[in-house]
Amino acid sequence: MEESKNTKYQRAKKRVEEIKGFYIHAAVYTVINAFILLNIYLQTDNFWKWPHFITLFAWGIGLFFHGSKVFGFNPFLSKDWEEKQIQKFMEEDKEEMKKYK
Template identity: 65%
Template sequence: MDITMEDFNNEKLKRAKKKVDELKGFYVHLTVYIIVNVFILVNIYLNTDDFWKWPHFVTLFGWGIGLAFHATKTFGFNPFFGKDWEKKQIQKYIEEDKKEMDKFK
C-alpha cells in the first residue's frame, strides 16, 4: 500500500484541524470557568460577611483541577505519560504485531 502525497497532506490537514478543535475546546472551557467562578465569588462576597472560608472556593478549586488536566491534554504536557512514553509504547505494539505477522509467513 503506497501513500501518496495527497494522502499525506490530507492526514496533516486532519491532524491540524483536530489540534485547532482541541485548542478551541480548551479556551471555551477556560472562558466558562472564569465567567462562572467570578459570578459565584462576587455573589458570595456581596452576600456574606466572612468571604474567606474554604467552602466558598470548593467549586473554583475542584473545577480548576479539571481545567488543569484539560490543559495538560491540550498542550501535550504530561510528566507521567509524555510523548516519549507514547512513542515507546507505539513502537512496542508495532513490534509485537510484526512478530505475530511473521508467524503466519
C-alpha cells in the first residue's frame, strides 16, 4: 500500500521539528552553560573545581540522550537488538499458541 503524500509530508515535518528541537536544546545548553561558567570564572580564584561543572556535565548527559533519540543513535540498545527481541517474542508467542491448539 502506497502512503499518501500528506502522510509522508507529516512524517518529514515531524522529523524536521525533532531535529530543530535538538538544535535549539544544544544552543540553549551552550549559552546558559557559558554564562554560568563565565560568572563562576569571574567570581572565583579557583575555577577548576568539580562543583562548578556539575550543571555542564549533568545537562550534557541529557543533551546526549536527546541527540541519541533524534538521530537514531543508541549505544546501548541498537536496532539489531530491538529486531532480535521482536523476533524472540514473536517466536515465543508462536510456540505458546501451538500449546493451545
